[in-house]
Amino acid sequence: xxxxxxxxxxxxxxxxxxxxRNGLALGRGxxxxxxxxxxxxxxxxxxxxxxxxxxxxAREALKVSxxxxxDLTCIGIANQRETALVWDRQTxxxxxxxxxxxxxxxxxxxxxxxxxxxxxVINSITGLLIDPYFSATKVQWILENIAGVRERAESGxxxxxxxxxxxxxxxxxxxxxxxxxxxxxxxxxxxxxxLMWSDQLLDFFGVPHSMLPTVHDSSALFGQVSGExxxxxxxxxxxAGDQQAALIGQACFSPGMTKITYGTGCFAMVNxxxxxxxxxxxxxxxxxxxxxxxxxxxxxxxxxxAGVAIKWLRDNLGLIKTxxxxxxxxxxxxxxxxxxxxxxxxxxxxxxxWAPDSRALIAGLTLDTTTNDIVTATxxxxxxxxxxxxxxxxxxxxxxxxxxxxxxxxxxxxxxQFLSDILSLPVERPGDTETTILGAAMLAGLGxxxxxxxxEIAERWSLDSSYRPSxxxxxxxxxxxxxxxxxxxALLP
Numbered sequence: 001x002x003x004x005x006x007x008x009x010x011x012x013x014x015x016x017x018x019x020x021r022n023g024l025a026l027g028r029g030x031x032x033x034x035x036x037x038x039x040x041x042x043x044x045x046x047x048x049x050x051x052x053x054x055x056x057x058a059r060e061a062l063k064v065s066x067x068x069x070x071d072l073t074c075i076g077i078a079n080q081r082e083t084a085l086v087w088d089r090q091t092x093x094x095x096x097x098x099x100x101x102x103x104x105x106x107x108x109x110x111x112x113x114x115x116x117x118x119x120x121v122i123n124s125i126t127g128l129l130i131d132p133y134f135s136a137t138k139v140q141w142i143l144e145n146i147a148g149v150r151e152r153a154e155s156g157x158x159x160x161x162x163x164x165x166x167x168x169x170x171x172x173x174x175x176x177x178x179x180x181x182x183x184x185x186x187x188x189x190x191x192x193x194x195l196m197w198s199d200q201l202l203d204f205f206g207v208p209h210s211m212l213p214t215v216h217d218s219s220a221l222f223g224q225v226s227g228e229x230x231x232x233x234x235x236x237x238x239x240a241g242d243q244q245a246a247l248i249g250q251a252c253f254s255p256g257m258t259k260i261t262y263g264t265g266c267f268a269m270v271n272x273x274x275x276x277x278x279x280x281x282x283x284x285x286x287x288x289x290x291x292x293x294x295x296x297x298x299x300x301x302x303x304x305x306a307g308v309a310i311k312w313l314r315d316n317l318g319l320i321k322t323x324x325x326x327x328x329x330x331x332x333x334x335x336x337x338x339x340x341x342x343x344x345x346x347x348x349x350x351x352x353x354w355a356p357d358s359r360a361l362i363a364g365l366t367l368d369t370t371t372n373d374i375v376t377a378t379x380x381x382x383x384x385x386x387x388x389x390x391x392x393x394x395x396x397x398x399x400x401x402x403x404x405x406x407x408x409x410x411x412x413x414x415x416x417q418f419l420s421d422i423l424s425l426p427v428e429r430p431g432d433t434e435t436t437i438l439g440a441a442m443l444a445g446l447g448x449x450x451x452x453x454x455x456e457i458a459e460r461w462s463l464d465s466s467y468r469p470s471x472x473x474x475x476x477x478x479x480x481x482x483x484x485x486x487x488x489x490a491l492l493p
Contacts, residue, residue, distance in 0.1 A: 002073040002450060005061065005234070006441035007054055008242065008434075009079045009163050011035070011100065011264040012311075014053035016061040017434070018072075019441040021450045023460045025432070027065025029057035036097060041104035041347060041356075044097035047085050050163060051170045055229065062230070069230025075171075076238035076444030077222075078245035078436050079163040081186045084138035086149065086211070087166070089159050092174060095149050098163070099138040102265075102304060102347045106137035107356040118204055125191050125198050127276065127285030132356055133302070135162060136188035136205045143206060153208050160211040162187070164239050168222050171236065176223030179213040181290035182244040190215070192276070192287055195295065218244070218289045219447035238443025240289060242436045243267040243300065246406055247288055248443055249435030251461040253454050256401030258393075261436065262409035265350070266306035266382060268389045269298045270398050281392035282352040291446070291454075299398050301351035301389030305360075306382045307408055309344040313378055319371045323408070326379055330414045333376040339364035340377040341486040344385075352392040355491055363486040379415055383422045384483040390423050404428045406435040413465065420467040422476060431462040 003026070008015040013032040017025050031053040036044040062068065082101035087094045099105070113119060113130045128134055139160050143150045152158050159169065165179045184190040184197075189207065191198045197212055216222060222236040240248065243261055247269050250259040255273035260266065269288065276285055276297045288298035310326060313319045320326060341363045343349075348356035362374065393400060403425050409415055410433045420427040432438060445451035 003067060003071050004074055004076060004441045004444050004450070005058055005072050006076045006437045006444065007058060007078070007167065008437040008440060009050055009054050009077070009167060010242065011080050011102070014050065014057045015437055016054070016057035017437050017441065018061050018065040018067060019438070021445060023438060023442065026067070027061045027063070029060025029064065031057045031060070035100065041107065043100050043102040043347070045083070045100055047087065047094040047098050047166060050098065051167065054167055069234065070232055072230060072234050073450060074235050074237040074444045074448035075225060076440035077164050077167060077236065078240055078242045078440035079167065079183070081162060081183060081241035081243065082133055082135050083163050084135045084142070084160070085163065085166045086139060086142050086158055086160050089157055092170070095152070095158065096142050096146050099142070101133055103138065104132045104347055104356045106132040106141055107348070109137055110356065122188060122201065125201060126185070126188055127192050128186070128188055129282060129284065129354055131354055133350070134186060134188040136201070136207070139207055140205045153211055156208070156210040158211055159213070160207065161213050164241070165213045168236060168239070171225045171229065172223040173226045173228070177213045178216055178222050180216050180218045180220070180239040181287045181295060182218055182241045183239070184215045185287040186241060192285070192295065217291055217293065219291055219443045221447065235448065236444070237447030238440055238445070240439060240443055243269055244288055245439035245443070246436040247271065247298065247439065248457065249437070249439030250404045250406060250430065251458040252404065253458060254401070256399035258400045258402065259404045259406065259435070260386060262306050262382065262405065262407035264306065264308045266303035266386060267300060268386065268393065269300045270393055270400060272297050272299055272398060277396060277398060279392070279396045281395045282354055283392050283396060284351070299393055299396060301392060303382070303385045303389065304348060304350045305344040305346050308346065309378050309382065310409070312346065313375055319375055326375055327412045327414045329372050330376045330379050333372045338366065338368055338373050339482070340369055340373045341482050342374065342377040342381045343486050343490040344378065344381050345490050349487070349490065352388055353487070353491065358490045361486065361490050363489060364482070380418065380479070381483070382409065383415065383419045384480065386419060387422050387480060390425070400425065402428065404430060406430060406433045416465065416467045417470070420469050421471040422479065424469050424473070424476065427467040428463055429465045431464045
């Protein structure tokens, strides 16, 4: 037998799973860690923690599976996207903490750029909108604010990369400075038509070309892991940003197939095939995956606060002790939660609003409001945000033929039913909701030759539960009306 080690380096934890060639998970490892919040809207991580926890999770997965590194055929990596890291090419020492995708420190800079003529150029080249979410203004901030970094970068002494690039560099002990097309397409620096770094955008943001990794297909040879870590050299043969990896894991290979992942944030992605759609409703055009030099495109909408809002209920407010409690609470709380609406704009609002300066609020509080109302309204808010995304996707004339959900919140059956109700669409949950890490494994399998084609992956996808709309349209419209009224308040200066 041959086995795949898949890594999923996320916003709040590093995960690893050992899979066989059929996609069966044999052992899992996970190590959680805390993020750093230096100021309001700033969110950072210690790069070495991302590396240490990824390695620890991999070793735990091997231990649980009863296998050794010698049994591994290849490695796949999925990663939190847009997070920016800069490190010394010789020593590997980071010049600053990782500035993660949630960080809003460059909001003022991005606001200035939205009125600049470069805004349309950026959208045309990258398919993205100007927002602190993406990597370009993060690396620009590091270059301009950390003493001596600009000079070192101009001299060719520094590397820039997203988390996948950093992990590959560490795993190969500096032999490979590479990324894949999906991660490159999230930097605000990559031309998704010509499939090259854009010299025009590099010049505009002041990022030296020498800092950038080489871009590969999502299934390719990214480098050989040093034998120091697992007892032998192992090829890294699959890499994708976490949301694209989830699309692979959900086997959304035909235009119209849509996946929504509920992790720290929420990410809806619809496969548009070889057709690059230009959104008119503030969605993103991105590379879903790239194989044999052929990019497959997607429309994407991103919500910044999904699972993190539930974590906020537990860790900051103490309204719940476990995430699992939310399902029980929601089942016994009135659907209208007495008019309470939560807008979880803790780090701004993502698509389709793109309002980095908005902040969270709770509307409709009365003396009758209970903690259960707030908990349920927070769950509902994630469904409401998803409805905004799907409405924008449909308005862009994209087809939503099948809708599959995954991620931690997908295990909440009440939430899945609410989602179907509020979207007025069927919702499907797979047998394994850890589709991100599965997608990384499948890409690695393709890259190593263990899997011959995408159809093999599609055949392995299995349905766990299906949900169908069950509420009246008038009730749905009333709930969405209350939500959108609350959002207008959150958008006020």
